[in-house]
Amino acid sequence: MTPTDPHALTGAYAVHAVSGEERAAFERHLADCDACKQEVAEFTATAGRLALASTVRTRPVMREQVLRRITTVRQVPPGAAPLERVRRGAQRGRGSARWALAASVAAAAAFGGTTVWQYERAQDASRAAAQAQRHVEDLAGVLAAPDAKSRAAKVAGGAGTLVVSASRDRAVFVASGMTAPPRGKVYQLWFADGGKMRAAGLMDPARDSQAVLMQGAVDGASEVGITVEPAGGSKQPTSTPVALLGVPT
Structure with a gap:
């Protein structure tokens, strides 16, 4: 065959x-x-x-x-x-x-x-x-989007791709094969700019492959970070980022 x-x-x-x-x-x-x-x-x-x-x-x-x-x-x-x-x-x-x-x-x-x-x-x-x-x-x-740009990186045992559209001022994070977070934990996305982290949504802990529309506008952020947080997410990161992806320009 x-x-x-x-x-x-x-x-x-x-x-x-x-x-x-x-x-x-x-x-x-x-x-x-x-x-x-x-x-x-x-x-x-x-x-x-x-x-x-x-x-x-x-x-x-x-x-x-x-x-x-x-x-x-x-x-x-x-x-x-x-x-x-x-x-x-x-x-x-x-x-x-x-x-x-x-x-x-x-x-x-x-x-x-x-x-x-x-x-x-x-x-x-x-x-x-x-x-x-x-x-x-x-x-x-x-x-x-015609102006969509992407950046890929290894993330938590799998692969992650950040897609950004400047005209829409929005971003999508596409994950594939990521290791599941510990029980009671979740991967949380953040926009990072000048050392400040802005919450941008949670990933589904039951799926190792998914596309997540990040919450809020990119608004000049220079990086996107991913941290492991308690279920339901946090207002500010409580752990060291497992990945930082530069926003493609």
């Missing part, structure tokens, strides 16, 4: 469509191939964008429609049989009738509350999807 050209696996790798053996071989290749690193980052961003392409934002008028219909549409609560028996035995006394009415009102109120809760969750999901889509678009925009 003819060995697969590793340069042809960037797309499949980005969407996790390679076997374990192919993945290991490709990651070894990726450690020394800047072109493939950038392709993987671009494919990953594009895949995320396509996954969100079918998201439909809920119409603002939906909330009013749901709340109005709650008061006009009779709902059938789960386990309605006991209520039917109460209805058939209503002649036994007003107490039973009052109980049936109270149970019906409680069931309708519960259903209405559930409907509003579901609507609010849908709104939350819609806002989260829109935010994620903007994030993916910003990340892809930096990587595909």
Whole structure:
């Protein structure tokens, strides 16, 4: 069998469509191939964008429609049989009738509350999807910017590439094969300028390969540092940087 050209696996790798053996071989290749690193980052961003392409934002008028219909549409609560028996035995006394009415009102109120809760969750999901889509678009925009420049370096047992777009004043850090941080720790990114470190986001400790859109503008920073911090990150570095990459100009 003819060995697969590793340069042809960037797309499949980005969407996790390679076997374990192919993945290991490709990651070894990726450690020394800047072109493939950038392709993987671009494919990953594009895949995320396509996954969100079918998201439909809920119409603002939906909330009013749901709340109005709650008061006009009779709902059938789960386990309605006991209520039917109460209805058939209503002649036994007003107490039973009052109980049936109270149970019906409680069931309708519960259903209405559930409907509003579901609507609010849908709104939350819609806002989260829109935010994620903007994030993916910003990340892809930096990587595909005409003026994008990159700098690669060995980082924590793997490889890291810093991509900067001056026109967008944003940066993306692409990691491949990095050693996982200790339990309870995370890699944190920083913009460094004149000895001052500015927090620029956290990396996912569960992934050894990822593309991270750094938080905030580059704003004249001369270097990007990576430190090991407690889960959740720190306001200022608490450890010596495991890597410092000069911002490409």
